[in-house]
């Protein structure tokens with residue numbers, strides 16, 4: 001091989017191929033990490049779709065993935081609480097309002113304290129505390145759902161409680177991996 005080769009179009013072309021392939025390969029790797037991580041959680045499909053649709057999840061570490069799940073969980077719980085508050089505002093039926101008031105009482109501390117504090121703890125690598133808060137948040141969503149299903153045939157919250165509860169379970173599972181690792 002003589003030095004002339006390095007200036008040929010073929011050489012430049014191969015350089016371009018190499019540099020184009022590099023980001024594609026790292027994306028593949030992070031998708032694998034999402035898949036691999038989600039396989040060890042109780043809601044595999046929810047975990048994969050949640051993480052993949054989150055901006056910046058490609059190239060994330062397992063620690064980042066747990067942080068993303070915590071953010072999504074807080075966003076969903078916040079959204080659910082606003083939805084409950086809008087329903088309470090709109091209803092004039094005390095039979096419907098009572099269980100909704102009960103749910104708002106459960107969600108307010110989750111959104112204001114439990115999940116934000118879990119996120120602060122997580123950021124300081126206090127995984128046990130973070131896990132405890134997130135499990136508690138999931139329990140509150142389950143409790144709200146039970147109360148609603150006692151009072152009415154179909155939940156006015158749709159599957160929001162179920163989603164919050166499952167997101168909490170996924171977040172807890174990923175935090176557990178960090179504690180073991």
Ligand SMILES: *[C@@H]1O[C@H](CO)[C@@H](O)[C@H](O)[C@H]1NC(C)=O
Nearest residue numbers: 049050051053072075076079
């Ligand atoms: C709730 O979680 C789902 C599933 O990850 C996500 O697609 C959605 O954007 C979240 N909702 C909010 C309000 O953040």
Ligand SMILES: *[C@@H]1O[C@H](CO)[C@@H](O)[C@H](O)[C@H]1NC(C)=O
Nearest residue numbers: 056063064065066067068071
């Ligand atoms: C979670 O949300 C906070 C605040 O919006 C943001 O600063 C942080 O980077 C997010 N964490 C991850 C892992 O995306």
Ligand SMILES: *[C@@H]1O[C@H](CO)[C@@H](O)[C@H](O)[C@H]1NC(C)=O
Nearest residue numbers: 082084085086087088089090
């Ligand atoms: C409830 O209704 C009042 C009066 O219509 C309004 O000012 C308030 O913003 C509503 N709150 C929510 C959470 O929708």
